[in-house]
Amino acid sequence: MTKDNSPESRPDIHDDIEKLTDDLLPGAGGQLAKLFESEGRPPPRMVWSPKSSDYSNPLISRFAQTCHALAQPDGRVLARDFNVDAFRPLQDWLLHLDIEDDGKVFRYLHYGDGIASVRGLSMLGKTTEAFGGHISTFFSAVYRAVLLQKDWILTVHTPPHKVFARQWERLIVPLFDDAGSVAQFTVLNVPDNELRPGLDIIPDPVLIVDEDMIVRYANRVAREVFGHQDHLETHMTLFAYSGIDTDMPAPPGELVKSQAVHDVVSLVLRDTMIQRFMLTISATQQWGTAYYVITMRPTAV
Numbered sequence: 001m002t003k004d005n006s007p008e009s010r011p012d013i014h015d016d017i018e019k020l021t022d023d024l025l026p027g028a029g030g031q032l033a034k035l036f037e038s039e040g041r042p043p044p045r046m047v048w049s050p051k052s053s054d055y056s057n058p059l060i061s062r063f064a065q066t067c068h069a070l071a072q073p074d075g076r077v078l079a080r081d082f083n084v085d086a087f088r089p090l091q092d093w094l095l096h097l098d099i100e101d102d103g104k105v106f107r108y109l110h111y112g113d114g115i116a117s118v119r120g121l122s123m124l125g126k127t128t129e130a131f132g133g134h135i136s137t138f139f140s141a142v143y144r145a146v147l148l149q150k151d152w153i154l155t156v157h158t159p160p161h162k163v164f165a166r167q168w169e170r171l172i173v174p175l176f177d178d179a180g181s182v183a184q185f186t187v188l189n190v191p192d193n194e195l196r197p198g199l200d201i202i203p204d205p206v207l208i209v210d211e212d213m214i215v216r217y218a219n220r221v222a223r224e225v226f227g228h229q230d231h232l233e234t235h236m237t238l239f240a241y242s243g244i245d246t247d248m249p250a251p252p253g254e255l256v257k258s259q260a261v262h263d264v265v266s267l268v269l270r271d272t273m274i275q276r277f278m279l280t281i282s283a284t285q286q287w288g289t290a291y292y293v294i295t296m297r298p299t300a301v
Contacts, residue, residue, distance in 0.1 A: 017104075020141035021148070032138075036158070039134050040288070044157035050171065054154055060171050063090055063188035067173045079175035079183040084110050087186075095187035097128075097143065105129070106143045106185070118165050118191050120216075120235030135160060146174050147182045165191035166286070202295070207242065208284075209292040211252050215241045216291060225296075243268040244294075248281065252290035255283035265299075 020031055024046065033043035047054050055061045066087060071077050087094050092114030097106045106128045116122040123130060128139040138157070146153055155170045168191055175184040199206050205222035207215050215236055218228065226242050239245050249255070249262040264279045280295040 016137050017140045017144060020137060021144040024141055024145035035134050035138060039160065041158045041160070044138070044155050047154040048149065048151055050152060050154040055169075055171070057169050057190050057192070059090060059093060059190050060154075060169055060188055063087065063094075063171055064173075066090075067186070076176045076180075077173055077186070079177055082175050082184070082186060087188075090188060093188050093190045095185070095189055097185045097187070099143075099147065099182070099184060100127075103144060103147050106140060109184075112189070115189055115191075119163060133160065142172065143185060146172050146185065150174055150176075150182055159191075167192045205296040207238065207292075207294045207296075209238050209294060211290065211292075213238045213248075222296070238294075242296075244277070244279070244296075246279065248292060252283040252292050253285075255281075255292070256285045256290045 020035065024032060032046075036043045050064075052061060052064065055064065067077055070081050070086065082096070084091065084094065084096060091110075092112045094110060094112045095108060095115070096110035098109050099105070100107055108123045108126060111122050111124040113122075116124075128143065129136050131139065142153065142155060151174070153172050155172070156167055157170075158167050159165055168189055170187055170189045172185055172187045174182040175186055177183040199208075199217070199219040202219055203221060205225045206219040207222055208217040210216050215238055218226070218241070222228075222242075228241060244266050246264055246266045249260070249264075250258075260282070262281045264281060266277050266279050268275045268277060276299045277296045278299050280297075282293045284291055284293050
C-alpha cells in the first residue's frame with residue numbers, strides 16, 4: 001500500500017513543524033537528524049549567519065552579494081526593496097515566498113524553472129506543505145526558524161530518492177517589513193550534480209531514465225533532437241519524450257551490478273518521418289538510486 005504523505009492525511013504536521021523548528025534554532029539538535037535518517041538520508045548541514053567562506057557554490061556567493069547590496073545599514077533586506085528582476089541571472093534557481101496564517105504557511109510567489117526541472121514539477125503558487133513527506137516538514141520548519149531567528153541561514157540537504165541531484169544548497173534571506181518583522185523570504189536553491197556538466201558536452205543524445213521508465217534528465221543534444229527545450233518535459237515517459245519504444249534488457253540495478261552494456265536498434269517516428277537509432281543502454285548508481293543511461297546515435301534506415 002502506498003504511504004499517503006499529503007498534508008491532509010497528517011493532521012499533526014504543524015506539531016511536527018513546531019518541534020523541528022525548536023531543533024533548528026542555534027544550539028539545538030537531534031530531531032532533525034532523526035527526521036532524515038528515518039528516510040535513509042543523511043542529516044542536512046545548517047549554518048546560521050553564514051560567511052562567504054561557507055558558500056561552496058559561486059551562484060550562492062553571487063546571490064549573497066546581491067542581497068548585501070540591497071540591505072539597509074543594519075543588514076536587513078526590506079521586502080519593499082526586493083524585486084525578482086534584480087536577480088535576473090539567477091532566476092532559474094530563485095525562490096520567493098510569502099508568509100501566511102501567522103507564520104504557519106509559506107507560499108511560493110516565484111519558483112525558478114531550474115529548480116522545477118530537477119524536481120519535475122513547479123511549486124509556484126503552492127505551499128511548502130504541498131511537497132508532503134519529511135521534506136515538507138523540513139522546509140516548513142526551516143522557514144519558521146528563520147522567521148523567529150530573523151537571520152540568514154545556509155542549508156545543504158540530500159533530496160528524496162529519484163530527484164536527480166546529489167544535494168541542494170540553499171541560502172535563505174529574510175525580507176523585513178518597516179516594523180522590523182519578517183514578511184517574506186528570498187532564497188537561492190542550487191543543486192549539486194556532478195554528472196550534468198559531463199553529459200552536456202557529449203555530442204550524442206543521452207537520456208537518464210529511472211526504473212519506471214521516466215526520463216529524469218536529458219542532455220543538451222537530446223533536448224535539441226527531441227524538441228523539448230523546457231526542462232520540465234524531461235519528467236515524461238521515455239516513449240512520450242522520445243518516441244523510443246523498446247524493452248530494457250534488465251532492471252537498472254542489475255545492469256549496475258553486472259556493468260553490462262547493450263546495443264539495441266530502435267525505430268522512432270518523428271514529424272511523419274521514421275528515424276533509426278542505435279541505442280547503447282547501460283546503468284549508473286547515483287545517490288542510492290539506479291538509473292538507465294541511454295545514448296543514441298542516428299543511423300540510416
